[in-house]
Amino acid sequence: MPGEDEHTGADAGSGAELPLRERKKRETRQRISDIATGLFKERGFDAVTVAEVARAANVSAMTVFNYFPRKEDLYLDRIPEAAATFAGAVRERRPGETPLAALRRLALELLDQSHPLAGVNDRFPSFWRVVMDSPSLRARAREGLEEVETALTEALTEANVADPHLLAALTVAAYRSVYVTTARRLLAGEPAAELIDDHRARIEAAFDALERMAP
Template sequence: MIDENRPGDRPGESLRERKKRETRQRISNVATVMFREHGFDRVTVAEVARAAGVSAMTVFNYFPRKEDLFLDRIPEAVAAFAGAVRDRAPAESPLTALRRLAFRFIDAGHPLGGVGKGFAGFWFVVADSSALLSRAREGAEEVERALAGALAEAGVADPDLTAAVTVAAYRSVCVVSVRDELAGVPYEEVAVDHRERMAAAFDGLERMFPGA
């Protein structure tokens, strides 16, 4: 997914690492434009490679599956949700840290927050492709597994159940907001409702898993 706000430099990043990250983002940006213009299933990896000025092998070096060219945020989501738990403040509960992450994404208009201006076109492409829908479900499972591991390290009583319900609740809030956007509900209304339902979801999680 295209993100014009990703920084050009990151602390401690070597020149080689920066060039690799920029190449990965350039390939994903080119693919995103092509998929949105022509449809995911009607564009080949070879066509993306030619448009990005790289070989097909280079594309697969960065993106093992075609679906990952469009859903390129899955590794970031895995790292963010597990990292929110592992890197939380000493007195902060895992669910409080995850709530904070969710609203940081929402406030920043980050793609992982679920809603944002201009996101509807992205979700139209996903909704139109069974392959992308399947990969999105797999991505949610990857986040769930990583989160369960982090919750186990944090000493949560039932980390697998807590992770499964947390990811399901987060996903449910996002799916409803995406559905409303695709149905033509004004973005401003969707955004307000999204925040309210996300807060209610975490309220429910904290009641369900006290101390988590």
């Protein structure tokens, strides 16, 4: 779940309405993640220790782990946001809107907002290269998809769909397919501006297929 300047995994919502203590915690989490991201991009994920991140952020290693249970979460810090966002789209869908319609709308809104979870931005290839160079990050990314699928399954179960496990798995797989195709083209040097329309068309096609296959 990409980043660079957009690498702000704790920023779901503006946070303006949050209590001061919670805002401070989010700011600290973000600062640690941003510092870690810079170090990982400069030297590679496996060459940087949590202790080095802590020193650079002027906090203790324990503080780092209080915010990020694993080193990989310092870089892939949007996994909790992704799980909450996709599950939330189902739980907070509009009156009369089906879960798949709500998820389609979310996917298109993320693209229109140039949100990192949409994956269409010229800055993202540098983020993905760090992931590609680290076996532990690749493994954590796969786990992250499973976490999104689990959260989505729970929301679909609450929505009383016929087979929530299957629909969640199909939805995550479809979204990942669209995302990865765009990522590969960006890594090959194609500019994001030239991929947006195709990305949008593939989202629509993916959800059309999901509608046909939905249990």
